[in-house]
Amino acid sequence: MQGTIEVTLDYPDAGAAAAFWAAALGYERRYARPPYEVIGPPAGEDGPTLVLQQVPAPATASRVHLDLRVPDPEATVARLCRLGAAVREVVAEAGRAWTVMVDPWGTVLCVCPAR
Template sequence: MTLNWQCIVVDAADPRTLGPWWAELLGWRITHDTENEVVLEPAEGSPQDGVSPDLLFIKVPEGKSTKNRIHLDLRPDDQAAEVARAEAMGATRVDVGQGGDKSWVVMTDPAGNEFCILRAFTPEELASF
């Protein structure tokens, strides 16, 4: 028996607003767009293309009410620059009890979904891959 990871599903009051926001943040492409569903895939030809699971935003009637049980961790080349860019796009820094001495920044998208922007890998860490 074989299972392949196809996508991460994100409930959204408005997939056509939230999907494009994430597409811009990640530099991904929208490959499916209807009133009820928006699908994002990595940029065609990128190292993530065909490897990373899709992001599927599905319309739901209810709003977000509690902390996410699953969230995305994003690894940047420059953490400060990506945090600033996300904030300029409408993301917000949040405290979910992580404390101030962590190497990641917890943020929410415009719909309140948490995600983290991690520290950049050091050159030594990159060389080990």
């Protein structure tokens, strides 16, 4: 797969969670665009990007899912469907659209356009 992986964590207070994880990991705030707070390693350092997503409390599903940021989202969605995943919905926010899917066991993942 070409692209990057972001780890998305669901919290009832994304801002507080982002502050905690940034301090815990030595990360920096990349940007905030409600309902998301994004943090990552300092420039020049390696490490995954964390997306803290504000969700209603209590969360009823897993609090973690993968975002697959790929150059060809449509092809990736089609390939994942052939592997047994299913499309749950297409979400459009802030001028972007991505596909929310579930793997064959019901675990959520998102296919997003590469930046």
